[in-house]
Amino acid sequence: QVQLVESGGGLVQTGGSLRLSCVASGRTFSRYNMGWFRQAPGKERELVAGIKWSLGSTRYADSVKDRFTISRDNAKNTLYLQMTSLIPEDTAVYYCAANFGLVLPTTASGYDYWGQGTQVTVSS
Secondary structure, eight states, rough: OEEEEEEEEEETTTOOOOOEEEEEESSOOSSSEEEEEOTTTTTTTEEEEOOOOOOOOEEETTTTTTTEEEEGGGGEEEEEEEEEEEGGGGOEEEEEEESSSSSOOOOOOOOEEEEOOOEEEEEO
């Protein structure tokens, strides 16, 4: 079992920045592929960014490329999402998720463990 707890959400103006954190407890964090997802009202949960357990390779949704950066600190069992140049369309509940596998999943169904989510609201 892996427990995930997100923090760092809040209200920010357009053009602002936030850094989300996700602290993991349980099995070896470094062996998990990790992802940040978001879900806006009436929309499906979508992958924002993912980071593989080995080599730390990453992938991003087109809508956040060059604005968001995913990273991990295995020594601290923590996943981060640095968000810059935020726009109202980024408003959503953001979730971190973990997958124990060889391939980095790109859909929500591929992840085994989820945090409770943190709200990000970007005002215009």
